[in-house]
Amino acid sequence: MKINDVIKYLDKRFPIELASEFDYPRVGFNIGNVNNQLTKVMLSLDLTKEVVLEALKMGCNLIITHHSYLFDPLYKIDFSLNRGEIIGLLYENEVSVYSMHTNYDVGVGGVNDSLAKMLNIKNIKIINNEIKANNFLRYGNIKPISFKNLINEVKKTFNLTGVRAVGKLDDIVKTIGIVGGSGGHKEDLENALTSEIDCYITGEIPLNIAIDAQNANLKLIEVNHGVEKFAFDYLKIDLEIDLKLQEKVFITTINTDPLITI
Template identity: 30%
Template sequence: MKVGEILEYINELAPWGYAESWDNVGLMLGSRQSQVNRILLSMDVTSKVIKEAVDCGAELIVSHHPFFFGKLNRLDFDTMKGRQVQTLVTRNISVISAHTNLDVAEGGVNDTLAETIGLVDPEPLKPYSPSGSKVDLGLGKVGTLKHETEFSSFLASVKAGLNIGSLRIIGAQPEKVQKVGVFCGSFDVELEYLKGLGLDAVITGDIKYHTAADAREMGICILDVGHFASEHVILEELRKKLSGRFEAVEAVCSKMESDPFIFA
């Protein structure tokens, strides 16, 4: 199997054109002609993940966050990024990143997050159409739990589903929860718009202090589960899809990476 074939399949799952205009997605490093027998999936391409790829014999890393983000003026092998690139090139390891295109795609990050917490028939939370496209994908998801649930029980199920020990609660806690919104990664929804949706709670992965303060003032209940936890759920789903499509290729999720934030 070649890198190019895997690149094309990921484009089928989450077209590169779905990405936000500021994003960087697709083949980050390597050749479309390189052979692949093993894929390592990760949230980020860190030095630990690169070492894991070397150790397990993976010829391709598929990451959620872009390996290259922002302007790259030089490659100095005495810097962290330079050493990472040097190792990847020396070991002939390619990198593909699927970021905001995977967030909004059908069966992507937001859909998987909604499914993980038990939302039924989720619909787009906020309208979004990629530049130059007539496709209405939507950012985030809104759905309902099968049954109205006590807030404490809902909180426990979210923690269990995302495998986290704690989260941040913003705003007044409702007694009951049924209508819920999810927005993976960095929170980016106008609060007035969100208020109008009449949600009992919103789950997101990253919210700024002043946005949180305003949300509390407006009576919006938001659960900040952490950026990592809100998106990490997609890796196993993507692994299953890659394994199903390319039976001759072994796809594995990274066991070495973890949330950069440690709660003491």
């Protein structure tokens, strides 16, 4: 099997047409040689030197990331600096990198579908029932629970030391929605309100959005951006089954999200 066989599979499942406009030049095959024979695959939220070294140790020559390493243009490559050093390691060891970002967020079985499953949302819904670019929200019913207990369940599910929240802790929550990553934009809040959920879970919520949610009686739970990494648990299984890559797909043990709540 060649690296290109894995890429074709991912391109079909999470086509670039599902990516947000800003993502178009960034998603897809980033670095390497698609014609090389595949050895093993490493899955990682981000690409860091530690992730590359782990991939080399495990014998992987394809790294699949959620966040593109080449998100911002590179005008100079200095192998003595971090970003250049990583590129040098990839080149010297013929390791390829493939990234899928917002197309993976919205695609069937992607980030937000996976996170919704982890939260035990029943009959997961999508606005207008349409898989398309920028349609990130997944929402639906859960077993009725107090907001305080829901917060604790979210922390436990995503292995978080803490979260930020908006809402009365004793209120009962029956419907929730989630957007992995950065879902604190005005349009995200509008989608959450349109879906008529009791609680919206996402990352990177600014103060003005929190105030607007409070005024609209919408509860919020702010989680780390890095909870997106849990979607790889599902992708690993899919790759192993669909491409017969048993014992050849690994999820990095490196935590690439440096932010913690104390």
